[in-house]
Amino acid sequence: MRTADLTLDTVVRLLSENEASARQTLSMVPSETSMSGLAKLPMLLDPYHRYFFNEGDDPDRWHFRGAQRLRDLEMELTIPLLQELGRASYASVRPLSGLNGMTLVLGALGGEPGSTVVTVSPEQGGHYATPQVAGRLGLHAEFLRGPDPHSLDLEHAAELLARVRPSLVYVDQSHCLFPVDVKSLVETVREASPGTLVHVDASHWLGLVLGDAFPNPLDQGADSWGGSTHKTFPGPQKAVVLTRDPQVEQLIRDAQDFLISNHHFAATIALGISLLEFREFGPAYTRAVLEHTGRFGRLLTERGLTVVAADRGYSAGHQLWLDTEADGIAPKDAAARLSAASLKVNFMAGLPGFTGQGVRIGLNEATYQGLSGDDIDELADIFVAAVRDTEPAALLAERTAALRTRTPFGACAADGSPLLATALDLCEGALRRTGAAAGRPLTEASR
Structure with missing residues (x-):
């Protein structure tokens, strides 16, 4: 479509068609999920356009008054709920995204230019961008490594930490089926390099931690933790940083004003609404995510697809990795066939343990959309038939649409x-x- 053909009517029509399609589609991309319509409402309203800086409600600091009437929605709703669910004394809602949150933490806790930070090797699931972001901030990055794609070698970690004495260990699992043992890693850091801070980027696990399905990194000894708010947590595309340490809090505060100005006030309100909803359904939702993920891995295996880490129970969280090349199907083709059946997945290179591409899926959004019980079996049947191209895609898409009639978690008007x-x-x-x-x-x- 040419630019000249894109009128406002055309744009709205395309949005309408996409919305109609989305309501009959299941996204199984593990790094995405939905949030409720009520949580989206602030994006349409006046706070979307406003700056908010006056956290302390100082009469002399209302230089931007557009957000004044709604100040409490950030300071008395979003932040207290984050502190409650995240078991933290301080929470920053300034980051705009997971990568932006990473930049803030590295800038605040990584030390002066020339300092060393230690992060997770990409071979063990570390985020591709962490060493590059650190380098652009003048920091040197070293890697934690392990004997397999899902584990860290703590003896190697102790030797590395004692040798380089990093300012920060940044635990970033971007591609992950099993969480790092934070407690053991923190104990290793404290013994080998006592002055080193530990931050856990739990972007993929954030909802699972807030819903008490996974341990809280602060309870395991980390100095801070956080991550993006739109993977296992059904919220807006933002990120957060949490801590109990007043010195870490001050370092974050000192850095964030110079790295992030407009923190998207409407999205912060949306996060507050999402947290208010999540406080009610979070534990049930996160338990269901874990149950559905393990079950779906078993169902796919029983139906003849190759699911990674079967010997370890497939996954501890919401993700599953499929080696469709081992089944004679290119990951790109598998993803296209699934898309035709109204199932959206993530095929990619770089998954730990893969020499080529793999298919990465998540049960987080399917669970949020209300699937349960026999729905998971039906979803597995649709999924395998689509990948193997054994049934017409149009008929499979109708079956997927039927699954979208379930009642989602979250507030309903x-x-x-x-x-x-x-x-x-x-x-x-x-x-x-x-x-x-x-x-x-x-x-x-x-x-």
Whole structure:
């Protein structure tokens, strides 16, 4: 489609068509998930356009007043809920994304230019960007390594830490089926290099930690932890940093004002709404994610697909890795066939232990969308038939669409409720930009 053909009507039509398709599709990309419609609402409204800097509500610091009426939604909703669920005394909601959060932590805790930071080797699942970001900040990166794609060698770690005395150990598992043993790693750091800080980037695990399905890194001795808020946590595309250490808190505060200005206030409110919802359903949701992931791995294996780490139970979290090349199917072709059946997956190179490409899937969003029980068996049947191309894609897509009729986790604005009336009135007012509905306060708009 040419630029000249893209009118506003065309753009809205494309958005509408995509939305209709998305409502009949299941995303199984492990680094993505959905959030509720209510959590999305702030993105459509005035706070999306506003700066917010006056955390202390100082009358002399309201240089930007657009967010003043909603200040409490960040300071009395989002941050306290993060502190509660993350068991932290301090939480930063400034980072815009996981990579932006990584940059903040490396900049704040990595030491002066020329300092050394230690991170997880890509062969053990470390993020591809960590050494490059560290290098651009003037830091030198060394790697924690291990005997296999899923483990770290703590003896090697102790030798490395004693030799290089890093300012920071940044534990970043980007490609991960099993979490690092944070407690043992922290004990190794404290003994080999007592002055070294430990930060755990739990982007993939964040929802599982907040829902108490995984241990909290702070309870295991880490100085700080955090990550992106849109993988196993069903929230907006942002990131957070949490700590109990006042010195670490101050280092983060000192750095964030110079690395992040506009932290996307509406997304911070969306995060607060997501946390408010998650406080109610989080433990049930995260338990279901773990159950569904292990079960799905077994079902795919029983149906003849090669799932990595079968000898270790496939996965401790929400991800599964498929070696479709071992089954005679190129990962790109497997992903295309699944897409035709309305299942979206992630094929890629760089998965630890793979010499070529693999297919990476997650059960996090399928679980959030309400699948349970026999739905997981049906999903496995659709998945395998699509990969092996044994049934027409159109018929498989219909079966996928049927699974999308389940009731998701998260808040629901029930038909006829004042909450739904208010939300719809706000949406209409934002689109029209004129009229009484756009100017009435919430309590009147919902009557």
